[in-house]
Amino acid sequence: MSTFVLLLATGLGLGALYFLVASGLSLIYGLMHVLNFAHGSFLTLGAFLGWAVAQRMDPSSWTGFVASVLVGALVGALVATLTELLLIRPLYDRHIEQVLVTVGLSLATVALFEGIWGTDADFIRGPAWLDETTGVLGARIPNDRFLIIAVAVLVLVAIVVFLRRTRYGMIIRAGVENRAMVTALGIDVRRAFTLVFAIGGAAAGLGGVLASHYFGYVSPTLGGSLLIFAFIVTVIGGLGSLTGAAVASVLVALLQQFANYYAGGTGDFVIVLALAVVLLVRPAGILGKVAA
Amino acid sequence: MSGPILSVQHLSASVAGQQVVEDVSFTVPATGITAVLGRNGVGKTSTLKAVMGLYQRRGEITLAGERIDGLPTHRVVQRGVGYVPEDREVFSRLTVAENLRLAERQPEPRRELVERLFPDLVARRDQMAGTLSGGQQQMVALARALLNDNRLLLVDEPTKGLAPLIVDQVADALEAASETVPILLVEQNLDVVRRLAGDAVVIAGGRVVHAAPAAALLADEALTQRLLGVHAETHDDKGAAR
Amino acid sequence: MRRSSWTSLGLGVAVVTLLAVLPLLAIQVPGVLPGPTYTPGALQLLALCMVYATLALSYNMLLGTGGMLSFGHALYFGGGAYGLGIVLERTDLSLWPAVALTLLGALAVALVTGAVSLRVSGIPFAMVTLAFAQAGSVLVRRNPDGLTGGDEGLSLDTEHVPAALVGVVHTRNLYWLALAVVVIAYLAVLWVDRSRVGHVAAASRENELRVRSLGLQPYTAKLFVFVVGGAVASLAGVLYLLLQSGTVPRSVGADLTVTVLVMVVLGGVGSRWGAIVGGVIYTLLNQRLTLLAGSDAIESLPTVLHVPLSEPMFILGALFIAVVLFMPGGIAGAARSGFGRGRSRSGATVLEAADDQGEQRVLEPQP
Numbered sequence: 001m002s003t004f005v006l007l008l009a010t011g012l013g014l015g016a017l018y019f020l021v022a023s024g025l026s027l028i029y030g031l032m033h034v035l036n037f038a039h040g041s042f043l044t045l046g047a048f049l050g051w052a053v054a055q056r057m058d059p060s061s062w063t064g065f066v067a068s069v070l071v072g073a074l075v076g077a078l079v080a081t082l083t084e085l086l087l088i089r090p091l092y093d094r095h096i097e098q099v100l101v102t103v104g105l106s107l108a109t110v111a112l113f114e115g116i117w118g119t120d121a122d123f124i125r126g127p128a129w130l131d132e133t134t135g136v137l138g139a140r141i142p143n144d145r146f147l148i149i150a151v152a153v154l155v156l157v158a159i160v161v162f163l164r165r166t167r168y169g170m171i172i173r174a175g176v177e178n179r180a181m182v183t184a185l186g187i188d189v190r191r192a193f194t195l196v197f198a199i200g201g202a203a204a205g206l207g208g209v210l211a212s213h214y215f216g217y218v219s220p221t222l223g224g225s226l227l228i229f230a231f232i233v234t235v236i237g238g239l240g241s242l243t244g245a246a247v248a249s250v251l252v253a254l255l256q257q258f259a260n261y262y263a264g265g266t267g268d269f270v271i272v273l274a275l276a277v278v279l280l281v282r283p284a285g286i287l288g289k290v291a292a
Numbered sequence: 293m294s295g296p297i298l299s300v301q302h303l304s305a306s307v308a309g310q311q312v313v314e315d316v317s318f319t320v321p322a323t324g325i326t327a328v329l330g331r332n333g334v335g336k337t338s339t340l341k342a343v344m345g346l347y348q349r350r351g352e353i354t355l356a357g358e359r360i361d362g363l364p365t366h367r368v369v370q371r372g373v374g375y376v377p378e379d380r381e382v383f384s385r386l387t388v389a390e391n392l393r394l395a396e397r398q399p400e401p402r403r404e405l406v407e408r409l410f411p412d413l414v415a416r417r418d419q420m421a422g423t424l425s426g427g428q429q430q431m432v433a434l435a436r437a438l439l440n441d442n443r444l445l446l447v448d449e450p451t452k453g454l455a456p457l458i459v460d461q462v463a464d465a466l467e468a469a470s471e472t473v474p475i476l477l478v479e480q481n482l483d484v485v486r487r488l489a490g491d492a493v494v495i496a497g498g499r500v501v502h503a504a505p506a507a508a509l510l511a512d513e514a515l516t517q518r519l520l521g522v523h524a525e526t527h528d529d530k531g532a533a534r
Numbered sequence: 535m536r537r538s539s540w541t542s543l544g545l546g547v548a549v550v551t552l553l554a555v556l557p558l559l560a561i562q563v564p565g566v567l568p569g570p571t572y573t574p575g576a577l578q579l580l581a582l583c584m585v586y587a588t589l590a591l592s593y594n595m596l597l598g599t600g601g602m603l604s605f606g607h608a609l610y611f612g613g614g615a616y617g618l619g620i621v622l623e624r625t626d627l628s629l630w631p632a633v634a635l636t637l638l639g640a641l642a643v644a645l646v647t648g649a650v651s652l653r654v655s656g657i658p659f660a661m662v663t664l665a666f667a668q669a670g671s672v673l674v675r676r677n678p679d680g681l682t683g684g685d686e687g688l689s690l691d692t693e694h695v696p697a698a699l700v701g702v703v704h705t706r707n708l709y710w711l712a713l714a715v716v717v718i719a720y721l722a723v724l725w726v727d728r729s730r731v732g733h734v735a736a737a738s739r740e741n742e743l744r745v746r747s748l749g750l751q752p753y754t755a756k757l758f759v760f761v762v763g764g765a766v767a768s769l770a771g772v773l774y775l776l777l778q779s780g781t782v783p784r785s786v787g788a789d790l791t792v793t794v795l796v797m798v799v800l801g802g803v804g805s806r807w808g809a810i811v812g813g814v815i816y817t818l819l820n821q822r823l824t825l826l827a828g829s830d831a832i833e834s835l836p837t838v839l840h841v842p843l844s845e846p847m848f849i850l851g852a853l854f855i856a857v858v859l860f861m862p863g864g865i866a867g868a869a870r871s872g873f874g875r876g877r878s879r880s881g882a883t884v885l886e887a888a889d890d891q892g893e894q895r896v897l898e899p900q901p
């Protein structure tokens with residue numbers, strides 16, 4: 001029982017990380033039909049700079065931790081915005097070329113991170129509470145899991161509220177459905193493009209800081225390794241669907257954890273298998289193309 | 293009145309690398325309803341989309357004397373062109389109220405006008421637009437254009453697939469709107485054309501083949517049949533029987 | 535045959551002949567080759583160029599002919615390399631039957647993964663192929679039963695390999711083998727492009743609806759192209775194993791797929807010779823940049839310059855971005871417009887076709 005609870009908590013924590021990456025991917029794809037390969041780099045940069053700030057302050061203090069989270073989100077939003085403005089926008093509506101540019105960006109940035117911070121992982125630490133455990137139904141759950149899950153839920157709620165309650169949220173939801181008609185109402189949909197990149201980048205940067213606490217290190221390949229699972233999550237959840245991304249994040253991470261434990265480390269294969277099954281049964285993913 | 297509100301000269305348009313409009317020229321007078329006629333697939337919708345900038349276009353398009361052919365779609369709209377697309381294209385996962393709010397471009401949108409014309413929508417403001425009937429969706433689509441003070445409306449087959457009663461309601465709304473704004477109307481239902489349109493432009497094979505007052509065209513049965521095909525006759529008969 | 539095809543045939547034969555006699559000559563290309571063309575070092579590098587040229591050709595067939603943007607092509611290359619390595623190590627088969635068995639296996643994997651992936655198109659297809667390749671990469675790193683050697687990689691068991699293909703002194707034989715493989719790959723790709731199936735795949739790339747209305751099966755045609763592409767890629771992988779006397783997990787990873795994508799886009803999507811040139815240039819450039827990265831000249835630069843310049847992948851990534859932004863047709867496209875020869879499709883149109891959203895594309899605000 002306690003193993004089960006531990007796996008559940010760890011799986012949910014991992015699912016929360018997947019969601020922080022997949023939410024942006026899914027929104028960007030839904031609105032712009034761009035698959036953003038550079039999303040992992042937004043995450044990695046957020047993690048590195050977040051850690052750098054925490055180190056300058058005091059990594060074991062909550063102020064340092066909160067600052068690192070904020071910096072991570074800010075850095076993610078900033079590079080994502082720049083990416084959209086400088087690289088994506090000039091290739092307006094040429095989706096494949098836009099994807100290729102993000103591929104190039106991810107290659108170049110990972111190499112750059114390796115040049116700056118080295119190829120080895122930097123082990124990090126945070127406030128002592130994060131490394132302690134809390135007993136739940138007999139299982140000792142590391143506290144950082146709770147924090148990561150809480151933050152991901154907050155991000156989900158914040159994005160949903162934004163999409164439901166604001167004019168730009170409305171534009172994004174409408175644009176996911178029918179972008180041409182949004183422009184035919186006199187709305188410059190490009191601002192919404194920059195906005196989804198910024199939101200996605202912020203979630204990824206934030207996810208980067210949290211991921212570095214979950215795994216205990218930062219490295220230039222941190223983002224890339226999460227990105228592949230986030231891709232799988234977005235396809236299974238249905239490209240362009242935020243709720244789909246949330247549901248699929250949890251399902252994929254739990255499946256992965258349980259398969260790793262009970263089926264001899266086969267988690268990654270089980271997920272790819274799940275992807276194949278979903279594609280055969282429902283090519284549009286669990287929730288198809290729905291925004292929020 | 294002064295010159296035409298819209299002038300289209302030598303307009304060509306292509307989509308997916310395929311030419312769908314070829315060297316089309318016509319003008320829309322500053323008042324009343326101008327009908328665009330033609331058989332299915334001749335390029336009426338494409339002409340409208342080209343004017344809107346939704347399709348790649350070449351040629352000269354002026355709105356009240358100003359060139360708009362270089363403008364992206366949202367700028368064309370901001371110049372005062374309202375667009376009611378074929379097949380409604382309402383945002384099915386947004387509520388009626390959200391669909392309308394998204395369309396509001398001016399500080400004081402004409403909400404009373406829309407509520408007066410389409411009382412049905414008021415009751416359904418929180419319903420998802422995708423769950424509306426075809427007629428109700430058409431009202432949302434028209435309302436989106438009528439909320440703003442436009443200088444021109446482009447309306448594409450607003451009565452397509454609607455029940456006769458709803459067709460009349462849509463025609464009423466268009467007639468009311470045409471008192472304040474000129475309308476370029478693509479319409480297959482010749483009863484509606486006869487009732488509403490002043491001038492008519494007939495397109496065939498991506499080109500304008502006829503431009504004349506609508507009444508004169510529709511009075512000439514042979515010409516109507518030649519230009520618009522057999523559909524014309526059935527509508528014509530029905531019209532005559534009334 | 536038209537006159538121009540005779541010219542290109544003649545040109546092709548001339549180039550291949552020249553390459554074939556290269557090991558017998560002593561041509562120096564300073565800054566590109568490490569030594570005269572008869573030396574093992576130079577031949578090894580040239581043969582590696584040919585491995586990647588083959589791989590790029592196979593990928594160009596997917597993207598250029600079939601309009602399929604795959605992010606899992608490395609799976610078949612790695613499958614060829616690891617497959618042959620494992621067969622040679624675990625069975626008593628001699629080289630050629632082992633190669634045949636490996637190619638058959640790769641064909642089967644390509645068939646199954648292709649059949650599933652092609653349920654979707656465009657970007658979702660890219661993601662799904664990526665996931666499959668990732669599973670392969672994980673499998674290789676896991677090292678089940680010690681088959682793949684894990685992160686260390688797998689070295690070539692030479693017991694059943696003909697002596698003429700083993701050792702530095704026989705590099706020129708490997709070079710000739712590599713040349714033969716490129717020619718075979720080129721002919722295979724040419725054959726697919728000219729075949730009825732190739733035409734259907736190409737036509738469905740441009741307009742799937744039209745092909746359907748003609749009663750043809752775009753799915754089958756695309757799957758065929760996908761499988762042939764996978765087979766040619768695994769042939770390149772086989773060659774890679776022989777040439778490098780081993781293989782490492784990188785040869786199955788997403789990085790390699792991205793590398794191939796860079797080669798093809800650099801050369802010009804949709805151009806066969808562009809793919810070859812892209813593969814060759816990329817390999818040479820990568821080699822040079824790695825040497826440059828360790829050089830004193832770079833070391834002495836201030837950090838802002840020294841850090842990025844000492845990362846070959848940074849330079850290649852940036853170059854790739856520049857090509858996509860400013861030279862969409864790649865080298866082939868630039869050459870074409872340089873010679874003023876209009877062709878029916880440019881790299882950009884071919885790429886557009888790989889986009890499942892293409893048909894809905896409408897003109898929206900331009901920057």
Ligand SMILES: Nc1ncnc2c1ncn2[C@@H]1O[C@H](COP(=O)(O)OP(=O)(O)O)[C@@H](O)[C@H]1O
Pocket residue numbers: 307308310312330331332333334335336337338339893
């Ligand atoms: N998005 C599109 N993709 C490909 N062909 C199109 C597209 N839109 C229109 N066409 C083609 O352009 C021609 C004119 O279509 P359209 O303007 O819709 O005609 P109409 O509105 O007069 O019925 C048709 O042959 C149609 O097939």
Ligand SMILES: [Mg+2]
Pocket residue numbers: 333336337338378449
């Ligand atoms: Mg039409």
